[in-house]
Amino acid sequence: MTNTSTLNTVERACAKLLRNGQAVTFTAVAAHTGLGRTTLYRDSMIRGVIEENRHRAAASVTITGLTDEIATLRAEIDTPSPRACGATKNNSAS
Secondary structure, three states, X not given: OOOHHHHHHHHXXXXXXXXXXXXXXXXXXXXXXXXXXXXXXXXXXXXXXXXXXXXXXXXXXXXXHHHHHHHHHHHHHHOOOHHXXXXXXXXXXX
């Protein structure tokens, strides 16, 4: 089981690598955190954080990745949440 401190350390290392334009790899994260690569690979939560950041870095670099991300964000903005719709209906009935 991953402790919160270790997970936060890994997340900060990934963020720093991305900010600096460096590749997010298990080797780079191990170097930044002082954790062994085996630990990073074996812990499913830590591995998931690293793989997510690797995917994010790879997807956002391409024009297609940026276009997909923009389309997703637009769809989320254009789709009203059920809670907001319910609030509108309740207010108009009053």
